[in-house]
Amino acid sequence: MRVPRRRRDAVEVNLTPLIDVVFLLLIFFMVSTTFETRQALELELPESVSGVAQVSSPVTVVVTAEGDYRLGQRALSADELASRLSDAAPQAREAGLVIEADGRAPHAAVVRVLDRAGALNIRRVRIATAEATHTEAERP
Template identity: 75%
Template sequence: MRFPRTRRDPVEVNLTPLIDVVFLLLIFFMVSTTFETRQALELELPESVSGVAAEVSPVTLVVTAAGDYRLGDRELSAAGLGEALAGEAEQARRHGLVLEADGRASHASVVRALDQAGGLGIRQVRIATTEVSSTQAETP
């Protein structure tokens, strides 16, 4: 007696749902991840009541409380400030220079930075401040 063989379809794994899930996970992690490009620096920026939010500038000069300077990722002394700023001068002339001076920095350090920027033809300089909280604004 011959039994008829049942014909089986070949088994195929459908990868489309798996690929969809992988792409969804990839998009989720890309959206939820934050990228920090700047190193943390503890600055106490001066406060301003009348300040407005400014657009981000690609050239930011930081004056620390000790009177040192930082341009991008480079630590600078007062002597090296001029030539380092000269390297970024063209971009600073186009987009402006943001000066983040610590509230404890000496006035001379800030004026030195402004003088170097003015000597290189950088006319658009913004000084970064922090917003005054409502409780501090009300006290005399």
């Protein structure tokens, strides 16, 4: 006796749910990932009424309230600042140098950065400031 075989349907893999899950994961990672390159470093920038908004520079030296330096992600001493700024000098000459000095930073620490930039022939130096919230007449 011959048993008739049932015809099997062709197996299909539906990729639509898989693609939906991949897109949801992609969106999740894009939203949850931060692209901030700086660590939480709180600076009180000096205020300026006449400041002009500028495009950020790839070479930024941060002077903290204690007079410490940061170039990129790395904390530097005064001696290390000289060598690291020398390495970044070609890029700083092209795009400019931004100094983000805390309003409480010692003046000598800021002058040290300016002096080193001048010695490296970096002519486009900008000092970052915060937008003034009060005019001089309104200040207590």
